[in-house]
Amino acid sequence: MAAGPERRWRVPHAQVAAKCAGAAVVTAFAVFYRHDPQFLFLAIAAAVGLNALALRDLLAPVRLAADGDGVTIVTGYASRRRVPWDAVTAMRVDERRRLLLQTRILEIETADDLHLLSAFDLGADVHDVADELYRLRARTGP
Template identity: 50%
Template sequence: MLPTEPPARQWRVPPALPAAKAAGAVVLVAVALLFAGGDIVQLVLAALAAAVLLGWAARDVLAPVRLAVDPEGITVVRGFAGHRHLPWSAVEAVTVDRRNRRGLAGPVLEIDAGESLHLFGRTDLGADPVEVAEALHEARPR
């Protein structure tokens, strides 16, 4: 019997998150239209903020997988919708830290790859960062 490799595991943005961001953009524009009173500056600012929210939602749709692990290493999201594979030899540490992020304190998964540091929160992973760190430690070859 041939040994089988453990299956690759991945963590992604929860599916409801891009929908919530898109709905927020629509609400933002609707509120601006209701209360702007013909002020073009308010309408333009609301449209710009809505465009940012829609771009953020598009990123979640185009690159929903933020982190993946396989026997060769870890794949992290890079840039707007790209990915970067980090071989296990490049991963110096996988830790969980408690940080303020977007005004809220919570656990953050840190992947230190020497020249780069990758941070992931619960909304990035769709899971508890502590559990993801444990899964990464288990997947790492000894």
């Protein structure tokens, strides 16, 4: 049973809709340009990829949930793994700057795995999510 209120972070609905719309557009291109084998191959590959990403977002929209007992993280394609707070060895935000881009990734480390979540996965700034996770973990002790 979860201790205290559960907090959830999910993929934004607009992002899922954009992936579905992109897959539909690329599929339409594949139909209209079916006489060009190279374009058809690329369009089908793009459509399959976008559909796979959109399906994952529909099957596992909540990428991270946390409460006083621990965190539940989506692993693999759409599986979920429950990790108690005492099994979490580290939580940190990794920031990197390359060229004109800056990436921020929330890292949740356990003894046997490293879970990486971006703002696109969480629908929120990773610093805000990390702060909330620290608060939830502090309520139960280290």
